[in-house]
Amino acid sequence: MTTRRFDSKAAIVTGGARGIGFATALRLAKEGASVAVFDLDSEAASSAAKAIAEETDARVIGLPCDVSDATATESAVEQVVTELGGIHVLVNNAGVTRDNLLHKMSEQDWDIVLGVHLRGAFLMARAVQAHFVAQKYGKIISLSSASALGNRGQANYSAAKMGIQGLTRTLAIELGPFGVNVNAVAPGFVATEMTDATAARLNMAVEDFRSLAADQNPVRRVGLPEDIAAAVAFLASDESSYVTGQTLYVDGGATLG
Numbered sequence: 496m497t498t499r500r501f502d503s504k505a506a507i508v509t510g511g512a513r514g515i516g517f518a519t520a521l522r523l524a525k526e527g528a529s530v531a532v533f534d535l536d537s538e539a540a541s542s543a544a545k546a547i548a549e550e551t552d553a554r555v556i557g558l559p560c561d562v563s564d565a566t567a568t569e570s571a572v573e574q575v576v577t578e579l580g581g582i583h584v585l586v587n588n589a590g591v592t593r594d595n596l597l598h599k600m601s602e603q604d605w606d607i608v609l610g611v612h613l614r615g616a617f618l619m620a621r622a623v624q625a626h627f628v629a630q631k632y633g634k635i636i637s638l639s640s641a642s643a644l645g646n647r648g649q650a651n652y653s654a655a656k657m658g659i660q661g662l663t664r665t666l667a668i669e670l671g672p673f674g675v676n677v678n679a680v681a682p683g684f685v686a687t688e689m690t691d692a693t694a695a696r697l698n699m700a701v702e703d704f705r706s707l708a709a710d711q712n713p714v715r716r717v718g719l720p721e722d723i724a725a726a727v728a729f730l731a732s733d734e735s736s737y738v739t740g741q742t743l744y745v746d747g748g749a750t751l752g
């Protein structure tokens with residue numbers, strides 16, 4: 496049998512029950528990884544894990560874990576180490592939006608978004624780091640966004656997503672000497688329930704919203720979860736072992752100007 500990129504590796508994908516996280520968990524599993532799907536809802540995490548296991552020969556588990564909760568992240572990571580026999584790859588993908596213009600943005604809108612994306616990525620990285628350092632091997636990939644560069648109505652989200660880029664660079668410096676690569680992927684518009692919800696908020700049909708987004712980048716299509724999963728898989732693999740501290744924009748060229 497040919498070897499696959501993630502044979503004998505275990506990966507956690509946060510927010511893996513649907514969208515980009517689900518596609519990423521599936522991709523890693525197809526390439527040999529044992530995968531733990533973390534999501535808010537135990538039911539959603541388990542059914543995603545079951546769907547991935549049915550499509551692959553991988554060991555896949557689904558665990559409830561709110562990434563903004565320190566105790567929950569620590570105990571869920573320990574459960575993964577016990578059940579999957581270790582941990583080698585962390586994908587910080589869990590995300591929410593609470594879009595509003597500044598004068599209408601509540602402190603709660605700010606705290607929730609910063610809490611899930613930025614505090615969540617910090618807590619998850621902290622929870623895996625002892626394992627990664629001890630085995631002198633680990634990959635951390637966090638989802639940033641093209642919105643990090645600025646996007647009307649997304650002060651909270653943009654700050655969190657640019658924060659992830661700073662966190663990524665700093666963790667790359669701190670953990671590089673211990674065999675740990677830390678990178679980010681910054682998607683442009685990707686067709687998922689997150690962007691469908693934005694369309695609904697703007698009173699637009701999903702197809703119209705997607706075609707508007709497609710017109711705004713050079714490749715003239717929207718991104719698919721699989722486009723992002725492919726980039727994450729590259730950064731999670733040993734093919735990118737000389738790449739660290741970077742943010743890879745996967746946006747069909749939307750941010751080229």
Ligand code: NAD
Nearest residue numbers: 510514515535561562588589590638640682684685687689
């Ligand atoms: P999605 O809304 O379809 O899925 C997000 C998942 O995260 C859901 O399953 C949700 O339950 C889970 N989640 C939310 N809060 C959580 C928490 N506290 N703990 C654990 N899980 C939690 O979103 P998506 O479009 O697949 O986006 C995935 C990631 O990619 C997010 O970080 C998002 O910000 C980023 N991103 C998405 C796009 C896009 O266009 N869809 C663009 C750029 C970046």
